[in-house]
Structures are given as structure tokens and as C-alpha cells.
Amino acid sequence: MTRLVDMLERPEPNRRGFLRGAAAFAATILAPGVTLYAFGGEAPPVRAPGTPVSSKVRWGMLIDINKCGDGCDRCVTACRDENGWGSGGSGETASQWIRKVTLRDPTSGAKREAPVMCQHCAEPPCVDVCPTGASFKRADGIVLVDKHICIGCRYCMMACPYKARSFVHEPIDDQKPWAPRGKGTVESCTMCVHRIDKGRAPACAEACASEAGGAMMFGDLNDPNSEISKAVAARANSQIRADLGLDPGVRYENL
Amino acid sequence: MARAAKVAMALALLFAGSALADDGAGRTPVPNIPKAKGEHCVRDNAFMRRYHMTMLYQQRDATVHDGVRGGDFSIAGCVTCHAVPGADGKPVSYSDPKHFCRSCHTYEAVSIDCFECHASKPQEPQKAAATNTSGANDLAALNAYLSGVAK
Numbered sequence: 001m002t003r004l005v006d007m008l009e010r011p012e013p014n015r016r017g018f019l020r021g022a023a024a025f026a027a028t029i030l031a032p033g034v035t036l037y038a039f040g041g042e043a044p045p046v047r048a049p050g051t052p053v054s055s056k057v058r059w060g061m062l063i064d065i066n067k068c069g070d071g072c073d074r075c076v077t078a079c080r081d082e083n084g085w086g087s088g089g090s091g092e093t094a095s096q097w098i099r100k101v102t103l104r105d106p107t108s109g110a111k112r113e114a115p116v117m118c119q120h121c122a123e124p125p126c127v128d129v130c131p132t133g134a135s136f137k138r139a140d141g142i143v144l145v146d147k148h149i150c151i152g153c154r155y156c157m158m159a160c161p162y163k164a165r166s167f168v169h170e171p172i173d174d175q176k177p178w179a180p181r182g183k184g185t186v187e188s189c190t191m192c193v194h195r196i197d198k199g200r201a202p203a204c205a206e207a208c209a210s211e212a213g214g215a216m217m218f219g220d221l222n223d224p225n226s227e228i229s230k231a232v233a234a235r236a237n238s239q240i241r242a243d244l245g246l247d248p249g250v251r252y253e254n255l
Numbered sequence: 256m257a258r259a260a261k262v263a264m265a266l267a268l269l270f271a272g273s274a275l276a277d278d279g280a281g282r283t284p285v286p287n288i289p290k291a292k293g294e295h296c297v298r299d300n301a302f303m304r305r306y307h308m309t310m311l312y313q314q315r316d317a318t319v320h321d322g323v324r325g326g327d328f329s330i331a332g333c334v335t336c337h338a339v340p341g342a343d344g345k346p347v348s349y350s351d352p353k354h355f356c357r358s359c360h361t362y363e364a365v366s367i368d369c370f371e372c373h374a375s376k377p378q379e380p381q382k383a384a385a386t387n388t389s390g391a392n393d394l395a396a397l398n399a400y401l402s403g404v405a406k
Contacts, residue, residue, distance in 0.1 A: 052321035138322060146319050147372055173348065175374045177331040182372030197322045 046199030058122075058141035059191055060221035060249035061205065062228050062237060065114045067215035073100055075115045075216065078207030082192060083179040088168040095166035095181075097189045098204060103255075114255065115204065115216070118143055118164040118189035119240065119248030126156035126165065135186075141221075141249050142191045152184040161241050162248075164188050221249060286362040289355050291337045297327040307333075311369075330369060335377045349375035 047053070076098050080086050085095040098117035104110070124143045126135045134149035135156045145156075145165075157165045165188040172182055178194040181187050192202035200206070205216040219228030231237075237253045239246075296303050298310075310328035317323040337355040338346035347353050349370035352361065356375075360367055369375075 047322070049325050050323055052317075052323055136320065138320065140322070144319065148315060148319070171371070173350075175372065177334070177374040177378055180372040180374070185372070193322060194324070197324050 047197070053138055053140040053197075055139040055141075056222060057220050058222040058249060059196060060120065060141070060219065060228060060232075060251065061191075061202075062217040062231055062251045062253060063115060064215045064217075064253040065112050066254045067213035068113050068115065069213050069215075070111075070113060072113075072212050074207045074212040075204035076100060078203045079117075079189070082176070082195075082203035083181075083190070084174070084176040085166075085179075085181065085187070087174075088170050088172045088181065088183070089166075090170075093167075093169045095168060095187060097164075097166070097187070112255075114252060116162060116164070116240070117204075117250070118160075118191070119162050119246070119250045120189075120191060122247035122249065123245065125159040125161070125246065129155045129159040131155065138193070140196075142193055142196070143188075144190055144193065145186050145188065147180065147182065147185040147187070150185040152186065154186060156186055160188075161244060161246075284362065286359045288358055289337070289339045289353070291355070293336055296336075297332070330373050331377075334373075334375060338377050345379075346376040 079098045083097060085097050088095050098115055100113050101116045103112045103114065120141055120143050122137075122141065124135070124137055126143065127137055130136075131153060132149050132151055134146045134151070135143070136146060137143050152167065154167050157163075157167060165186050167186050168181060168183050170183060175181055179190070192200075192204075195202060201209075201218045205218040208214060208216045217228050217231060219226045221229055221232065223229055224233075231253075232251060235253055237251045238255050239248045239251055240255070242248075298306075307328075311330060311333075314323075314326045314328040315330075317326065318329070333356075339351075339353050339355050341347040341351060341353065349356065351357075354375060356367060356370075
């Protein structure tokens with residue numbers, strides 16, 4: 001995570017200041033027209049039953065780390081409760097689908113926190129290296145592990161620059177019916193596919209909006225009229241390790 | 256005379272056979288399949304006996320890769336209808352020999368790996384209520400989410 005700190009230090013004062021002003025202006029106009037595909041706001045709404053996912057949609061997230069509370073881990077607990085990854089390892093082997101990362105700028109002393117999970121890259125290195133085809137990208141941009149095919153080699157964990165994936169080391173019991181997970185397979189944030197398929201936002205974004213700072217905006221990056229696309233276009237935001245050219249679907253504001 | 260003996264033997268065999276089939280604890284063990292909830296399964300018994308594994312495979316690929324949910328052959332559906340209550344009245348997990356999958360699979364000596372990852376019993380009601388997609392919950396979640404985004 002030292003590179004995250006490097007990104008904070010990178011001086012871009014003029015451009016940033018200009019865009020921040022623009023963002024404040026844009027936010028006031030955008031706020032009233034809040035619509036999200038996840039709740040069937042506009043076409044395409046929730047897919048009809050039996051229809052496969054389409055690449056016309058690309059799910060993504062925009063996380064404003066200015067709104068991300070100091071020490072708040074509501075997104076992490078919401079994810080854990082939703083997907084039940086509290087078990088299956090202890091200490092260093094414990095699974096972690098989403099975690100809070102603290103960023104410090106040593107020169108100014110500025111401290112920020114940001115949730116980091118699978119970034120759902122458009123060019124996912126985990127998919128490139130997977131020897132069995134278990135690691136795959138769904139048509140709508142969500143990167144998943146097909147645990148039926150995963151042999152637990154953990155090559156994807158090595159390849160992921162975000163350390164987003166975990167390996168289940170111990171037998172698990174009492175999984176959630178919608179989030180199967182088991183010993184010997186790799187797992188990571190699924191962007192709550194089971195919820196998205198039913199037209200709901202991921203658990204972390206929902207919990208953050210209702211019980212915390214509302215830092216996480218979820219939506220369709222491919223639709224120019226979606227709230228998230230407008231925000232991404234209007235306000236300065238960045239991807240972690242954008243230099244790798246992976247085009248993550250999770251973007252950060254004020255990083 | 257010989258004909259009468261043949262008939263008697265046939266009758267005796269028939270009787271012995273039906274006696275064995277009736278009694279699960281007889282010389283030939285037979286799987287004791289627990290009764291499931293509901294009127295009937297998603298397909299008829301003969302089809303389910305022969306093809307349940309194929310259908311499960313097919314639906315799992317459609318779900319994982321294409322996001323097609325809510326088909327007839329979901330493993331969660333099997334587990335919900337066929338749950339067997341244990342001594343405490345709660346559904347038993349796959350580790351219990353009474354589990355509906357094990358009642359046949361142990362008999363056939365076919366091991367299945369499904370429940371190393373999948374839940375082998377239905378979600379407990381109070382937890383399910385917290386995450387189900389009932390209208391009221393959805394509306395509340397939607398309002399909360401939207402107000403959060405608008406902030």
C-alpha cells in the first residue's frame with residue numbers, strides 16, 4: 001500500500017483545485033435527479049427472469065473518501081454479515097473481502113481512510129493467470145471465482161495488485177445460501193452479485209448510505225445518464241494503480 | 256404335482272421379495288428417503304432420480320456465469336423443501352446421516368462435494384428475514400440508499 005501513499009503525495013494542485021470547484025457546482029445540480037439502475041430507475045431495469053447478464057452494463061462504484069468516516073467499518077461488517085466470511089481461517093489466514101486502508105501523507109500529516117475490495121478490473125490480471133478458467137469476468141464487468149472449477153492454486157492472489165483475494169484454509173459450515181464458500185478455493189468481493197441480480201445495491205454501499213457517510217456510490221458505468229457516470233465525468237476521481245492499465249470498476253474521489 | 260410345486264415356489268418367492276422390500280431394516284438395506292415439503296417436486300420422481308445432477312450442473316453454470324437466477328433446479332430449492340428435522344426440530348446439516356442427500360448417496364456410495372461450499376440446510380428464519388427481498392424491506396433500503404447518495 002506504499003504506492004497509495006505515493007499517489008497522495010503526487011502534486012497536482014492547480015488541476016485539482018479547478019476540478020474540485022467544478023465538482024461542488026455539479027453536485028448541487030445532480031443531487032435532485034438521483035436514479036439508479038439497481039432500483040429500476042430507468043431502462044435497462046432489473047433483468048427479466050432467465051435473461052443472461054449483458055455487457056451493455058458495467059457495474060462500478062465511486063467511493064468518496066472524504067465522506068469515509070475515521071475508524072468506521074460499517075461497509076466491512078455489512079459485507080461480512082451479508083456474505084458470511086467471518087469464518088474459515090484465523091489471524092493471517094482469515095478471509096477478507098473488503099478492508100479499510102489508512103493512507104498517510106508523511107509530509108503534511110494528512111490521514112485518510114478508504115475501503116479497498118476487489119476493484120473489478122476491465123482487464124483483470126487474476127483472470128489472465130488462472131490456469132483452469134475459474135477466475136472469470138462476467139459480462140457486466142463483475143470479476144468472480146467459479147469455485148466449482150477453482151483448484152486453489154492461488155495464482156490469482158499473486159497476480160492481483162490490490163490483494164483483494166483470500167484463500168479459505170479451513171473447513172466451513174453454515175454458509176449463506178447465496179454466498180457459497182469452501183475450503184481450498186479462492187474468494188473475493190463479488191460486488192454482491194446475488195443482490196445485483198435481484199436489482200439491489202451491494203451490501204456495503206447500502207449500509208454506508210443508510211448508516212454511515214454515504215461514501216459509496218454504486219451504478220452502471222456504461223450508461224452516460226446514470227448517477228455514477230455523471231459523477232465520474234464531473235468530479236476528479238482516480239483508480240488505484242491506474243498506471244497498470246487494468247481499468248478498475250471501483251473509482252475513488254479525493255484520493 | 257410338479258406344476259403345483261412351481262406355483263407354490265413362485266408364491267413363496269413373491270412373498271419373500273415383498274417382505275424384504277417392505278421392511279427397510281431387512282437383509283437388503285434400502286435407502287430411507289424422507290418426505291419433502293409440498294405437493295410434488297419440480298419434476299416427476301423418475302426424472303429427478305435420473306437427472307437431478309445434470310440439472311444442478313446446468314443451472315449452476317447459468318447462475319454463476321450468466322447470472323440467471325430463480326430456475327427450478329437450484330440447490331437452495333432442494334435444501335429448502337427436503338430439509339429433515341433433527342432431534343432438536345431444526346433442519347439437520349449434511350454432516351448428519353439423516354440429511355436427505357445422504358439417505359441415498361450413502362446407500363449408493365456416491366460422494367458429493369456440494370456441501371463443502373453450499374449451505375446444506377435452509378437459512379434460519381430470523382436471518383432470512385433480515386436479508387430477504389420483501390417489498391417493505393426493499394423500499395426502506397431504497398429510501399435509505401437514495402437519501403445517502405443525495406447527501
